[in-house]
Amino acid sequence: MHKNQKSGMNISKEKVLQALSTVEDPDLKKDLVTLGMIQDLEIISDQKISFKVVLTTPACPLKELIRMNCEEALKKALGEDVEADILMTSNVTTVRNDAPLLPNVKNIIAIASGKGGVGKSTCSSNLAVALAKSGAKVGLIDADIFGPSVPTMFNVEGEQPAIKQENGKNIIIPIEQYGVKLMSIGFLTPAENAVVWRGPMASSALKQFIGDVDWGELDYLLIDLPPGTSDIHLTMVQTLPVTGAVIVTTPQKVALADATKALTMFKQAQINVPILGVVENMAYFTPAELPDNKYYIFGQGGGRKLSEKYDVTYLGEIPLVQGIRESGDSGYPAVLKEGVMAEAFSNFAEGVARQVAIRNAAASKTEVVQVKV
Secondary structure: OOHHHOOOOOOOHHHHHHHHOOOEEOOOOEEOOOOOOEEEEEEOOOOEEEEEEEEOOOOOOOHHHHHHHHHHHHHHHHOOOOEEEEEEEEOOOOOOOOOOOOOOEEEEEEEEOOOOOOOHHHHHHHHHHHHHHOOOOEEEEEOOOOOOOHHHHOOOOOOOOEEEEEOOEEEEEOEEEOOEEEEEHHHOOOOOOOOOOOHHHHHHHHHHHHHOEOOOOEEEEEEEOOOOOOHHHHHHHHHOOOOEEEEEEOOOHHHHHHHHHHHHHHHOOOOOOOEEEEEEOOOOEOOOOOOOOOEOOOOOOHHHHHHHHOOOOEEEEOOEOHHHHHHHHHOOOHHHOOOHHHHHHHHHHHHHHHHHHHHHHHOOOOOOOOOOO
């Protein structure tokens, strides 16, 4: 008899996978084995195994819960003495395989709002930095051609992107800051000059930001859209299949009315971009000296009601704190600091990453919109 047969139960890969097939991904509602998340499984000895759990996003808030569930399932099936060396890693999912444009970008997320002044660019910037902070590769296009704010928010005003030649074509190398690749019209025009362009020129600038920039490999490319529903929005959905859209609103009735228009635009049959969710910015005011006090100065619960009405995910609320304004002006995003704002933006980023994973598992590809004349 071999010495490794003395233990009460021989551990085999089949038995381990059988045990792990009882552990479900809480978001995707399927077990880890079926989803192909268990990789590099090795039986090291009678009582020791090692394997990787490949999650769908590095920003997964359920990482520890999944690890604990794996350990419990193994002990239940293979005995209390079993020791598991579990490496939690991630590989962001995509439905953009073989895409003709930006083939190395896994997910394209549009961030939209019905009206200006709701903090869409603040949400976009902090979302990008939070995703990068979690370990994802992130790019951000400032598609607000007439009011670019990304250079200020990332403290890269006055910087100009480098140009390289590739197959006789000029390719722009994006500016990189806080782990995020950036492209904005603000890098190409003097800050004090107004961009006075007709719609087609603005649309062609966005096409250049998509097709003539060396984005490289990205998990998420965020597009910070101008407010409203304009030429730019149509150009984007005609040029790129968008993974999903995030709608930014404030609790105010007037902001909600306009956010509804942005949401319904993406839901139109001919556009049909999945809505990843609604985030409510400036949900309440919290003074720094009274961090437990919440003042609902713009009303309460509007964003949640909007998401319930259209049956889309509510991605949470971002408070109105003086530090957010200071962070935007100083070019150091709030999510990089400590406190209530950083927590709110991190939770928002986790929610978006989860919705992308759920959308990629459940929905079909988004097609490029064909506009019939």
